[in-house]
Amino acid sequence: MTTDHIVKSFDDELNKLSDLVSRMGGLAEEQIERAIDALQKRDGVAATETIENDRKIDALQLEIEELAIQMIVRRQPLAADLRHTVAALKIAPLIERIGDYAKNIGRRTLALNQSPPVKPLFTIPRMGRMARNMVQDVLDAFSNNDVEKARAVWERDAELDDMYDSLFRELLTYMMEDPRSITACTHLLFVARNIERIGDIATNIAEVVHYQVEGQTLSEDRPKADEASVTVVEPQ
Amino acid sequence: MTDPAMSEEQNVTPALDPQGTTASAPAKRATKVDARDVDVFYGDKQALDKVTIEIPENQVTAFIGPSGCGKSTFLRCINRMNDTIDICRVEGTIAIDGRDIYDRDIDVVQLRAQVGMVFQKPNPFPKSIYDNIAYGPRIHGMVAGKSDTDDLVESSLKRAGLWDEVKDRLEQPGTGLSGGQQQRLCIARAIAVSPEVILMDEPCSALDPIATARIEELIDELRQNFTIVIVTHSMQQAARVSQKTAFFHLGILVEQGATEQIFTNPEDKRTQDYITGRFG
Numbered sequence: 184m185t186t187d188h189i190v191k192s193f194d195d196e197l198n199k200l201s202d203l204v205s206r207m208g209g210l211a212e213e214q215i216e217r218a219i220d221a222l223q224k225r226d227g228v229a230a231t232e233t234i235e236n237d238r239k240i241d242a243l244q245l246e247i248e249e250l251a252i253q254m255i256v257r258r259q260p261l262a263a264d265l266r267h268t269v270a271a272l273k274i275a276p277l278i279e280r281i282g283d284y285a286k287n288i289g290r291r292t293l294a295l296n297q298s299p300p301v302k303p304l305f306t307i308p309r310m311g312r313m314a315r316n317m318v319q320d321v322l323d324a325f326s327n328n329d330v331e332k333a334r335a336v337w338e339r340d341a342e343l344d345d346m347y348d349s350l351f352r353e354l355l356t357y358m359m360e361d362p363r364s365i366t367a368c369t370h371l372l373f374v375a376r377n378i379e380r381i382g383d384i385a386t387n388i389a390e391v392v393h394y395q396v397e398g399q400t401l402s403e404d405r406p407k408a409d410e411a412s413v414t415v416v417e418p419q
Numbered sequence: 420m421t422d423p424a425m426s427e428e429q430n431v432t433p434a435l436d437p438q439g440t441t442a443s444a445p446a447k448r449a450t451k452v453d454a455r456d457v458d459v460f461y462g463d464k465q466a467l468d469k470v471t472i473e474i475p476e477n478q479v480t481a482f483i484g485p486s487g488c489g490k491s492t493f494l495r496c497i498n499r500m501n502d503t504i505d506i507c508r509v510e511g512t513i514a515i516d517g518r519d520i521y522d523r524d525i526d527v528v529q530l531r532a533q534v535g536m537v538f539q540k541p542n543p544f545p546k547s548i549y550d551n552i553a554y555g556p557r558i559h560g561m562v563a564g565k566s567d568t569d570d571l572v573e574s575s576l577k578r579a580g581l582w583d584e585v586k587d588r589l590e591q592p593g594t595g596l597s598g599g600q601q602q603r604l605c606i607a608r609a610i611a612v613s614p615e616v617i618l619m620d621e622p623c624s625a626l627d628p629i630a631t632a633r634i635e636e637l638i639d640e641l642r643q644n645f646t647i648v649i650v651t652h653s654m655q656q657a658a659r660v661s662q663k664t665a666f667f668h669l670g671i672l673v674e675q676g677a678t679e680q681i682f683t684n685p686e687d688k689r690t691q692d693y694i695t696g697r698f699g
Contacts, residue, residue, distance in 0.1 A: 186698065188695065188696050188697055189696050189698065193696065261683070261694045262683060398683060399684070
């Protein structure tokens with residue numbers, strides 16, 4: 184950050200905390216990618232791998248929380264050190280939820296593979312890539328104390344919300360056109376919802392980064408475009 | 420910045436003043452001690468440079484900073500203890516309730532009753548517990564007779580949280596008490612002469628954690644009736660007991676503000692470096 188602590192082990196611990204968060208985030212990004220890829224390619228093996236890998240993310244959350252708590256005991260951190268420790272404590276469970284959503288996409292892929300493929304949906308992989316990039320960028324912002332980068336992620340979520348809204352309509356329409364696709368489309372709806380939620384979590388992480396750097400919470404309302412909650416599509 | 424009519428104002432936004440210090444005021448309260456551009460010299464050596472600070476009434480203000488930064492020197496200006504040091508020269512103004520305490524017609528003895536002091540190493544008089552408390556009020560002519568004095572001794576010891584422990588041995592020497600009890604005795608002694616301000620210079624440094632906790636609890640109670648200024652080396656203590664914190668470094672008041680803000684999000688890098696242990 185700036186000057187080193189007089190007690191070197193304090194610096195070591197702060198660095199370790201950052202590294203653990205980065206590692207956990209990296210794993211979550213991989214999981215998102217793997218899950219979306221498995222979905223697109225109808226790859227049951229990759230989907231299963233995604234499901235099993237989630238425990239690694241859970242283990243890192245535990246490690247981060249234990250380290251942060253010990254740092255509070257040992258160091259009674261103040262100012263930026265305190266905010267960094269608190270940020271790590273808040274971000275770890277957020278990344279864990281991202282991991283859970285990726286795992287859930289893996290489960291849905293296994294279910295979808297039991298039905299014939301639905302019309303190809305380009306939106307889902309696009310959404311998946313976008314969410315993955317948001318997670319990557321916001322965790323970069325955390326590592327580098329980059330509040331501008333965090334804010335950019337915070338604002339990008341509106342675009343992801345838009346994509347979800349239009350996909351929602353599209354899937355409703357398919358289901359009405361062809362009731363045999365209802366099972367598959369419902370799973371896909373959940374997949375899309377999971378990706379949209381990953382985006383939301385990335386904005387939560389952005390808010391924590393803002394607090395870490397600025398020392399104040401982001402008080403504005405995030406630009407949110409969640410119209411799907413109130414969307415109605417009438418049958419023809 | 421010190422308009423008394425603004426006493427119910429919201430938080431003032433931080434302003435950078437020409438000295439280069441940053442200040443963010445907590446919700447406005449009456450100011451008890453108002454220091455402006457205080458310079459202190461020991462001979463040719465300048466120990467404090469243009470210190471300007473308002474000490475709010477009935478609150479605890481903490482002075483923190485590395486050894487030799489001038490915080491204790493500044494504390495001693497508030498009750499003119501520095502007068503006892505020949506080569507020490509104080510310039511600028513320090514006003515209590517609007518009255519400059521360095522004015523020619525100020526009675527310094529009276530000032531030191533009005534502004535009490537508690538030191539790092541407890542220093543009870545070599546007298547009985549009773550006489551430790553009674554001495555000040557007697558010489559100030561504050562008590563009429565024995566009954567008056569008894570009442571004052573009892574109430575002072577009660578306010579300092581020491582009465583129950585010593586009520587059956589008031590005639591015993593004050594120096595026979597434990598460290599924590601001695602310090603509470605010194606606080607009772609200071610309270611007995613009805614001060615308005617109590618200055619504390621690292622009052623808990625010589626005490627164990629339990630005695631420290633009892634003093635901190637006492638400080639919390641006392642601030643309802645007194646204005647307290649405490650110099651401390653413990654960041655956590657300053658964070659626990661004070662509402663306003665001022666950071667001194669090399670004779671300069673670097674930053675002052677609401678305690679929560681100083682310890683979670685200080686504005687000056689020097690403050691941050693000190694409180695996070697990045698320099699001694």
